[in-house]
Amino acid sequence: MASLKASSLMCSSSTSSSSCCRREIIRAAIHMPKLRHGGLLSLPKLTKTRGLVEELEMRSGYTNSNTNSSPKYDTRVSDPTVIAKLYAIMEAIADRVEMHKNIGEQRNNWNSLLLTSINAITLTAATMAGIAATGVVGGAALVSLKLSSTLLYLAATGLSLIMNKIQPSQLTEEQRNASRLFHQLREEIHTTVCIGNPTMNDVKDAMEKVLALDKAYPLPLLGAMLEKFPKTAEPAVWWSLHREKRQAKGYDGRKNNRNGWDDKLEEEMREIVRVLKRKDEEDYSRLGEKALKLNKVLAISGPLLTGLAAIGSAFIGSPSHGSWAVVLGVVGGAFSSVVNALEHGGQVGMVFEMYRSNAGFFRLMEESIESNLEEEEVERRENGEMFEMKVALQLGRSLSELKDLAASSSIKGEAIQEFASKLF
Template sequence: MASIRASSLTCSLISSSLGGRGKRMIRATINMPKRPNNSTVSIDFPKLKTRGLVEDLELRSGYTNGITTTQSSPKTSPRNYDTKVSDPMVVAKLYAIMEAIADRVEMHKNIGEQRNNWNSLLLTSINTITLTASMMTGMAAMSDGGAPLLALKLSSTSLFLAVTGILFVMNKIQPSQLAEEQRNAARLFKKLHEEIHTTVSISTPTLEDVKEAMDKVLALDKAYPLPLLGVMLDKFPKTVEPPRWWPEKERKQVIKGFGGRKNNNNGWDSKLEEELKEINMVLKRKDEEDYLRLGGKALKLNKALAFSGPLLTGLAAVGSSLVGTTSCGSLAVVLGIVAGALSSVVNTLEHGGQVGMVFEMYRSNAGFFRLMEESIESNLKEREVERRENGEMFEMKLALQLGRSLSELRDLATSSSIKGVANHEFASKLF
């Protein structure tokens, strides 16, 4: 805007005539209308949108205030190019499964602590009651008869009978084995939680991932049930079988090995296939078989101890009830006191030594090796290499699960493949 104040404009023109004798000056005056005093003339120019250089560069690059702006035609949307976007409903379902898994972890942890307390408290109570009843039997034998003898006999017999009933229930449910089951379940649920979290974080989950996660949760619930009545696992099975906490998978047609570089075949080649086949044989022949054998021995020992404890307390109850009779005499006293003392020793070995927990530990370790075997077989039997787990990643995970380095894992496969050489090395170095 500019203001012009003027009452007149004077222009002087000086012209000279080349051919004339003299000079002539012409003056011209242009008079403009006068405006009132203190008035201004405002000239309004159109306002232009100004933009800084940085802002202009941001717009040209497609960024404004940290938000990407792309220009696309109505027919072509940027979303059409993004084939890695996860379905929000699938992600929401996986998070719902993760919440349920976290709740199960807490439940198994709390119940496992409770059942571990059962083992220690019941063992202490049973041994205390058994020793007290044995002392009463000895005091009854030293009494002269009458009311003191009858009271001591009734008290000791009642205590022995009560201990027999408690031992029967305790040996049936095996609290130490129950606690180990809950610890294993809590650990496996935590592992499953981390697997789903990794799937959501670094990949594009699908409905197949949701179904697989659901199947794994239900398989774990079946392998390690929480209730005692109706669904409790048999603590004294006829044969030792590894627990199965993973869902069944379809058996696919066996394919032959193939050559090629790992980078072009999802990390797989014929050499890796042969190594995994040898490792699978070692797992079956050495690790799983050995832990099933040890589990069988622990089961036999636990059966013998579980049968001996109530039997001894029952014999002690019979002996204490016959104290003071002329027919049995000292034999009843010896039976009541010695059987009661031996019962305390047997109970301490069984429940204090947690033989049931040892059996469950061997059984679960055998299940761990069975899972590794089926993982190897399912990958080798997959026809399409692209649908397998990445070979290099699978080999690394297998080595970590067995407590070995990659070179040690390959050396194990090499030594196992040599014919005529007895290989006494186990695949796992952890257990």
Template sequence: MPKIQNSTFSLPNLTTRDLVEQLKLTNSGYTNTTTTHIQKLPKSPSNSPKTSPKYDSKVSDPVAIAKLYAIMEAVDDRVEMHKNVGEQRSNWNSLLLTSINAITITASTMAGIAATTIASGSGPLAELKLSSTLLYLAATGMLLIINNLQPSQLAEEQRNAARLFKQIREEIHTTICIGNPSNKQVKDAMKKVLALDKAYPLPLLGVMLDKFPKKVDPATWWPQQQRRQAKGLGERNDKNGWDAKLEDEMREIVGVLNRKDKEDYLRLGEKALKLNKILAISGPLLAGLAAIGSAFVGSPSHGSWAVVLGVVGGALSSIVNTLEHGGQIGMVFEMYRSNAGFFKLMEESIESNLKDREVERRENGELFEMKVALQLGRSISELKDFAASSSVKGKAMEEFASKLF
């Protein structure tokens, strides 16, 4: 490099040719290629809006999407409400059980002390008798209320409702993710939400479900099955995944669900209901008899039967109360009823698809078969084998369709 002098140094004069022209001259080939590409880009058929309906604004209805999101928000709120109310009613069950048993045992102890005092000859203690009687009366009233409400059954109802509302939320989320939701799907989502609100109400007064029905029926939380829109998944075949073999398989599954699974849970539900009725009547009755017996402790005309009622009646009432609410017989009954409702929903769903003679309006056969297998806790091959074995005439089927519960 030349030595730099202390004096002012000069730079070489720049050419007067335009810099853009130099770039065009030196890179003429690249410039021409880029220009040609830009000219051909609008002519590409892959970028034409007519060949990509997925992004066409006319296909997706923004109002339907907004409505589905609004329903999802309401469903999320209902899930939280049912969850909180279920925890509250579960706490009711444990707190009332502990309180009533403590009151009953205290009253029984007081009645025994009063009888012992009389036997020793020091005279009856009116305070102990009065306190024991009042405690027994309070326990009787509380037992009448708690046995009518069945807090363990109420808590199970709210747990079921929270789980089913989560299912509805996931169904709506899947509908939005698949794309192109319609107003029909919005109406179906609304019907499902309202039907579930009616099946598992939150208030107690006026709309509470009957805890001791005359007949045990499966729980119903879904709207009436109606004619569906076309649910085919592409142009794979003209039968939408259905054939005669799959239809026969689904008919066999429906028959087993109706004869075995649903009937078995209804039978167990009837037994749980009868046991719950006996315990619900026996608890207040024993507490009331104990209150009468404690009131007559020390009476010479009634002998020792008053002491037996006052002490033993209170102890038996505590045992019955513990069996009923500690064992949560109401919750067991509701569990059996909801399981029977689950199988009833499966039956209606399968029969609704089979009754629709237009196969393109059914749910895709392969997808529907997979859903049924998952709901029954089986693989698709196990489901086919089970349907084949159940169709053999003259053979008694001992196996249930469901392996989950």
């Protein structure tokens, strides 16, 4: 019995000691660590966490549906519908870029194949006419050579008329310009989306630009093809004529509280417009007129020479017409080949389109500068510093060179000989 009590007492003592140890361990576990300055580390309160959640919800554009407060929308969050529409326009533009690129390659092949075929046919007909004029052959062989030469000349005349009407080299240059401008428009829309906060006005503006480019550079030939021989060489127009003036996004800088504009910058832009009109646009319009006149002369001369050669070859061997028929049949065909090679091999139509497009580029710059200057509310203009940088880049100049150009123009006036652009 005594041993039993001793054992019970030992177990009780052991249990009590173990419990005390556990209590000590637990007590040590829940003690907060002391910082160096003697204070205790405090946990964030629930109210702080709740405020953080509410702030995140407000930034996301909504609040908890269980609360009685009305939904709050952050104006900085873009409308998903607007972004979706802009991406749809970008997809359509990418498709147009591919179409213009493929059709441009096809029409370039037309220029090479038609020129080679027409010259081969013309030279073959001239050779047959020359053989028939020698008098070596007679009878049925002479008739066959004369008939074959005439038919080949007529075929070359028809093909030459078609080729001069559509001007494949000029069509190719149109597709190149369209592909480049559509790609530029796609990058512009992509920049608008990346900067953020696009609106329905951006969607409308993008649609207008796409339709303006479609009208300026049509894909079909029948009914919609641009006039290849206009009366005057007008600059190409591929932008909307009724563009809304809006401030550029993504730049909040101000200069004298006037959106980056001041009197000095306005005067500088006016001088740049004067130089563009007086030198660059006028020069390219003059060159375009010369290229257009040369192309008209060559387009008329080629089919005319092959037509005369066809008539001459038909009368070779006739005693009443003498040697003039031989001259027309042989020399006319040779000159026709030279004219075709100069017109389509030299791609005079492409040169005319290039001059016309360059003149249009300077016309667009002039209208862009003037539209900003005519806007009396400077807040609605494009930011002045950004606009000045864009103008300098488009002209291939630095900002200091742009200022020097404007200064020299205002001093020398009409006597200035320097062009505004260093790119073309």
